[in-house]
Amino acid sequence: MLSAPGGGNYLIFFPSHQFLDEVHEAFIDNFYDEASTEILVQKSFMSEEARESFLDRFSIGNNVDLNEVIHMDIEVVEDKNILGFCVMGGIFSEGIDLKYDSLIGVIVVGPGIPMVCNEREIIRAYFDDKGVDGYDYAYRYPGMNKVLQAAGRVIRTEEDTGVVALLDDRFMQGSYRSLFPREWKNYKVVSTNTVKNAVSQFWSET
Numbered sequence: 482m483l484s485a486p487g488g489g490n491y492l493i494f495f496p497s498h499q500f501l502d503e504v505h506e507a508f509i510d511n512f513y514d515e516a517s518t519e520i521l522v523q524k525s526f527m528s529e530e531a532r533e534s535f536l537d538r539f540s541i542g543n544n545v546d547l548n549e550v551i552h553m554d555i556e557v558v559e560d561k562n563i564l565g566f567c568v569m570g571g572i573f574s575e576g577i578d579l580k581y582d583s584l585i586g587v588i589v590v591g592p593g594i595p596m597v598c599n600e601r602e603i604i605r606a607y608f609d610d611k612g613v614d615g616y617d618y619a620y621r622y623p624g625m626n627k628v629l630q631a632a633g634r635v636i637r638t639e640e641d642t643g644v645v646a647l648l649d650d651r652f653m654q655g656s657y658r659s660l661f662p663r664e665w666k667n668y669k670v671v672s673t674n675t676v677k678n679a680v681s682q683f684w685s686e687t
Contacts, residue, residue, distance in 0.1 A: 488517065489585035490539050490563040494631040496591045498525050498568055504590070505566050519561040523568055532572055539563055539583045569593045570627040579634060586644035587635045592651050593624035617656075625660045642687050644680055 495501040505522055513520065521535050567573040570593065595601055605615035628647070635643035645665075651657055653670065661668070671679045 488562040491586040492565045493588040521565045593627035
């Protein structure tokens with residue numbers, strides 16, 4: 482798990498609920514440490530109360546009683562790292578403010594490309610006929626918009642510091658890098674073998 486010294490809270494954004502569920506299951510089976518980490522999962526439908534409780538778990542103290550919301554017996558241990566599994570373009574990817582140490586990192590899995598459908602293909606054909614790349618307007622731009630929305634959860638004030646990890650080789654293509662905000666110009670390319678050291682170095686220098 483990526484973390485600052487002493488740990489911290491992360492949101493992981495997936496392109497679909499199906500992908501989220503598959504990774505969540507694999508994480509539980511292979512990496513989950515119940516003693517140090519609490520996992521929250523965005524459901525396909527959540528009431529307003531459930532959404533607020535999800536976000537409140539990231540607040541200082543993590544003192545919200547989830548038992549009252551989801552009617553399950555949950556043992557809440559203070560000072561655990563919070564790891565939230567969410568969907569890009571969903572209810573937790575925009576319009577939420579997790580300031581300061583409430584959230585220290587966001588992991589975005591994939592470039593958020595919308596699924597192929599008739600509406601998207603009509604948009605693509607329209608812009609192709611105009612002499613520009615219709616794929617950009619139908620798929621790439623909407624996908625990157627969701628990526629940027631998700632990434633924007635981690636930096637909400639001038640005092641915030643955090644990590645944004647983009648997981649997909651496609652992000653290294655020029656067509657995607659050209660859409661990075663200027664604040665990302667000093668990004669670092671890592672692999673599964675180097676990411677832990679890179680993140681540790683970032684926090685040691687912060």
